Amino acid sequence: MKKKNLEIQSMMRKTLKEEKTERLKFFNSVKNQIEKVDERVSQFMNTTDASLNEQIRKSESGLKEIRNEVSDIRESIDKEVSAVDKGIVDDVIAMVKKSTTDLTKFQGQLKEHLKTSDSRFGTVAQIIGACPGGKWQRYGEKCFQFYTDSRITWFEARDTCRSIGGELARIGNKRENNFIKNTIKRSYPVSYWFGLHDTQSENFWQWSSSNGTYSLGKFSNWAPDEPNNAFGNEDCSVIWGNGEWNDIDCSLKMTFICETFLF
Structure with a gap:
């Protein structure tokens, strides 16, 4: 046992x-x-x-x-x-x-x-995200929408962009500028409103924003001899199909570009 x-x-x-x-x-x-x-x-x-x-x-x-x-x-x-x-x-x-x-x-x-x-823009894009539905086009951490059939003033364009959760486009570097240029170049010399303006103080260029003041920053792509405030009231900016920028009267009616960030 x-x-x-x-x-x-x-x-x-x-x-x-x-x-x-x-x-x-x-x-x-x-x-x-x-x-x-x-x-x-x-x-x-x-x-x-x-x-x-x-x-x-x-x-x-x-x-x-x-x-x-x-x-x-x-x-x-x-x-x-x-x-x-x-x-x-x-x-x-x-x-x-x-x-x-x-x-x-x-x-x-x-x-x-x-x-x-990109701190001057005030918003951080999600690493993994997507553009809203509709006609938004993604580039980097942003989404752009090109209004090619609507011609309105700069302020009306700004309000339209905000109504869809965005802002008039803010072009922060050469890559973004080239992306926009390549998208709109077929419509040249049509001009597109984007978010740069000096409506608050002459020659103090800043981006359209409902969340504070964001100055122009280091990158710009003004056409030769621009901005020149030629008629004394050129306080808003357009981008041409060749990618150059120009200042014109904010009350003129132009096509425009909105942007938003990924979500």
Whole structure:
């Protein structure tokens, strides 16, 4: 009888040892997956692409894949929790939480980078977003709508843009200027209102905004000898099909361009 008990105890120890080995294999596998996730997060966080827009586009799909991997790991852990030592489970869950925290931190850094590069506009675009419905066209972190069939004053154009949740277009760099130029060049020499004006103080050019004052900034693309306030009342700006800017009377009736940010 004693010998029989010893045999049973030996079998139980062997079984427990085998179960522990299998569990450790499982969690080593989970650990390897998490380490790969951490490595990919670090790669994203250390990216120094010269173009922020390109970095964001590349990161969109990567962030989605990493989130899916973390979710799959959590699901696997949930299925095995009842059969595994609690201490090991706590360690793995802590690693998963760290990976998730790193993802959130990385996304916040991208947003801050974008906010710094375009802070004068006062609004930060979502990294993963879309334009509203209708005739909006996406470029970078903005959406533009070109009103080619409506001719109204600058102030009427401003109010129209605000009524659809936007503003008259604010052209912040050469890339945006080229995008607009290439979109409207077929209608040249038709002029399009955009958001630049000096209605409050002569030669103090600022962007149309309902959220404060945003000055012109470093980029401009005035035509030669412009702005010149030729008739003493040229306080609003148009962009021509060749991409150059001109100041004209705000009461003239022109086509116009609205913008909004991704949501």
